[in-house]
Amino acid sequence: MIVREVLDNGLRLLTEQIPHVRSVSIGVWLTRGSRHEPAVHGGIAHFVEHMLFKGTTNRSAESIAQDIDSIGGQLDAFTAKEYASYYIKVLDENLPLAVDILSDIVLNPALAEDDIEREKKVVLEEIKMVEDTPDDLVHEIFTQTFWEDHPLGRPILGTPDTVEGLKRDSLREYFEQAYTANNMIIAAAGNIQHERVRDLIATAFAGIRRVGPVVADVPPTVVPRVTIRSKDLEQSHLCLGTSSFPQNHADRYTSYVMNTLIGGSMSSRLFQNVREKRGLAYAVFSGLSAYRDAGTFTVYAGCAKEAVGEVIDLVVEELRGVKQSSAPDTELRRAKDHLKGSLMLSLENTASRMSHLARQEIYFDRQFSLDETLEGIERVTPDGIRDVANLMFFDGGVAVTALGQLDGWQLSSDRLALK
Numbered sequence: 001m002i003v004r005e006v007l008d009n010g011l012r013l014l015t016e017q018i019p020h021v022r023s024v025s026i027g028v029w030l031t032r033g034s035r036h037e038p039a040v041h042g043g044i045a046h047f048v049e050h051m052l053f054k055g056t057t058n059r060s061a062e063s064i065a066q067d068i069d070s071i072g073g074q075l076d077a078f079t080a081k082e083y084a085s086y087y088i089k090v091l092d093e094n095l096p097l098a099v100d101i102l103s104d105i106v107l108n109p110a111l112a113e114d115d116i117e118r119e120k121k122v123v124l125e126e127i128k129m130v131e132d133t134p135d136d137l138v139h140e141i142f143t144q145t146f147w148e149d150h151p152l153g154r155p156i157l158g159t160p161d162t163v164e165g166l167k168r169d170s171l172r173e174y175f176e177q178a179y180t181a182n183n184m185i186i187a188a189a190g191n192i193q194h195e196r197v198r199d200l201i202a203t204a205f206a207g208i209r210r211v212g213p214v215v216a217d218v219p220p221t222v223v224p225r226v227t228i229r230s231k232d233l234e235q236s237h238l239c240l241g242t243s244s245f246p247q248n249h250a251d252r253y254t255s256y257v258m259n260t261l262i263g264g265s266m267s268s269r270l271f272q273n274v275r276e277k278r279g280l281a282y283a284v285f286s287g288l289s290a291y292r293d294a295g296t297f298t299v300y301a302g303c304a305k306e307a308v309g310e311v312i313d314l315v316v317e318e319l320r321g322v323k324q325s326s327a328p329d330t331e332l333r334r335a336k337d338h339l340k341g342s343l344m345l346s347l348e349n350t351a352s353r354m355s356h357l358a359r360q361e362i363y364f365d366r367q368f369s370l371d372e373t374l375e376g377i378e379r380v381t382p383d384g385i386r387d388v389a390n391l392m393f394f395d396g397g398v399a400v401t402a403l404g405q406l407d408g409w410q411l412s413s414d415r416l417a418l419k
Contacts, residue, residue, distance in 0.1 A: 002357065002367050003194040007202055010181035010210050014357040014367070015197050016189040018350060024095050024190035025350040026197075027087030028106050029358040031185065032178040033080050035151035035291075036215045040165075043158015044174050046079040047123060047166055052086065053077070054115040056108040059101075061115075067101055075101070079156055082291055083362055089351050092191040096200060103204035106179055111171055120163055127157050134237045134403055135283070135302060142239040142298065142401040145227045150220035152294060180212035181205070185361050189353035219293040224399040226411050236305045236404030240315050242397050244288055244295035247363040253376040254384045255288060255297070255392070260335040261327055261385070262286045262318060263299055267334060269318050270299065280307045280314075292363065297392055305405055312400065313415060319398075320418050323389040326382035336377050343373065393418045 002016045037044045055061045068075045073090040086106055088098040130136050140155055147153030157163075186205075188197050222243050245255055263270035263286025274284045284301040303311050327335075346352050347370070360367050398416045402409070 004361075004367070005194070005198060007181075007198070007205075009202075009205065009208055011201065011205055011208070012185045012361060013194075013198060013201055014185065014187045014361055015192055015194045016353055016357060017192055017194070018190055018353065021191050021350060022092055023089055023350050024092050024098065024188060024192050025087060025089045025354040026095070026098055026102065026186070026188040027085050027354050027358060028102055029185040029187060029362065030084040030106075030178065031082070031183045031362055032215070033082040033084055034154060034156040035081050035217070036178070037151070037174070039151075039154065040162070041158075041170055041174070042154050042162035043123070043156070044162075044166060044171065045084060045178075046156050046158065047119070047163065048109075048171055048175055048178075049077050049079045049084055049086075050119050050123060051111055051115065051171065052105045052109045054119060055110040055112065056104045057110055058104050058108060064101065064105070067097065071097060073098065081152055081156065083358075085355070085358070087351065087354065095192065095197070099197075099200045099204050103201075106184075107205070107208060109175065111168055111175070113168055116166070116168055116171065120166070123157060123163050124160055127155075127160060127163070130155075130157065134231065134233055134235070135300065137231075138237040138239045138401055138403040139298070139300065141227060141229060141403065142241060142399065143296075145225055145401065146222060146241065146296065146399050147220040147294070148223050150218075152220050152291060176209065177212045180209045182211050184208070185358050187354045187358040187361070189357060190350040217292055222397075224397055226399070226413075226416075227401045228406050228409060228411075229401070229403050230405065230407050231403055233404045235302050236308050236402060236406060238301045238303065238308060238311060238403075239298055239401045240312065241296050241298035241399055242392050242394075244297040244392055245290060246293050246295055247290045248292075249290075249295075251384070251388050251391075252290070253373075254380045254388045256339055257332070257335050257377060257380045258322065258385045258388055259286050259288050259297065260339050261331060262322060265335070265338045267338075269321075270301075270315065273318065274301060274311060274314055278310075278314075280304075280311050284311075305409075308402060308404075308406070308409065309411070309415075312411065316398070316416060316418065319389070319393045323386060323393055323418065325386075327385055329382075332380070332382060332385075336380065339377055340374055344370070395419055
């Protein structure tokens with residue numbers, strides 16, 4: 001059973017009792033991410049996430065690690081475009097300590113000057129790691145050019161210049177303005193009782209600041225273009241994409257099924273036609289990224305330099321095909337069942353259930369039951385897929401990023417025609 005409650009200080013608490021397990025996953029979710037930071041402080045949301053593990057006014061970084069290890073718990077965090085999360089998975093008997101550690105981290109960071117300077121080196125290495133991981137880098141370049149000069153297009157990690165420029169005062173200011181009750185959701189799933197979790201949270205977070213400045217989201221303007229970046233690599237990496245739907249769009253289920261059909265599984269059209277039938281790529285897949293007011297549909301492929309043009313032609317052909325003809329019943333059934341099975345399997349542990357609670361609260365302000373979601377997938381029709389494909393795939397709306405030994409390689413716009 002899922003219970004939602006707003007505490008007196010404004011914190012939103014969501015719990016799901018799963019009595020047949022012995023674990024509890026609990027997380028503090030911040031409804032602020034990299035899109036909410038000023039350009040001059042690019043990467044500050046992610047950097048603050050790092051700093052919250054470097055010690056508090058009550059615990060050193062070593063003490064935090066020892067407290068978690070002493071109970072066999074798992075502590076982690078991440079920063080995304082529109083939110084950040086700090087979460088712990090522990091045995092149910094250790095829930096009080098988990099709440100104490102989480103609250104200490106997100107309420108009382110030390111933000112010591114020496115730690116800041118050391119952590120800059122760590123984050124700069126993390127940025128270099130993306131540069132040395134071409135399948136990540138090609139997506140990063142695609143996003144930056146697709147949503148040029150918009151916060152959604154900026155890298156979550158920031159740039160070397162913006163990270164080097166971060167100061168303790170700016171970190172403290174960001175923390176105090178963002179880490180407030182009105183920006184926080186606490187979600188827990190596992191062998192718990194809502195009342196007990198509520199009492200622990202109410203005590204641990206009694207001193208939280210209630211309200212911070214309101215941050216307005218401005219939708220991005222899409223700039224589809226062809227971007228070619230030469231890099232000394234053994235393989236060429238491609239990212240081809242279009243605009244898609246925001247998180248709460250009425251046709252989101254149709255887009256999920258369409259994505260599965262195009263490139264979301266081993267039986268998908270792209271995997272079969274690009275990899276299995278022609279052997280042009282080891283990795284080829286499509287994916288959806290959705291935010292409050294925007295989204296992208298992207299296709300990734302890694303291939304030989306000589307195959308870049310052919311792979312792009314095949315991707316465009318598949319996009320064109322899903323617009324022009326209805327999916328056969330057997331293919332649609334397979335895509336729906338794959339999507340439903342993947343969803344249900346992904347919710348078989350307390351950490352994923354906890355994350356599911358928080359994300360639904362962030363984007364929908366309500367909880368969709370599993371049955372509602374499965375019914376939404378089942379309602380998808382061949383005509384609905386064609387309609388969505390025609391909304392998303394149109395001439396002039398396709399962007400391509402290519403990365404590799406591509407000096408002198410060019411792509412004409414007529415090869416991206418989707419009529």
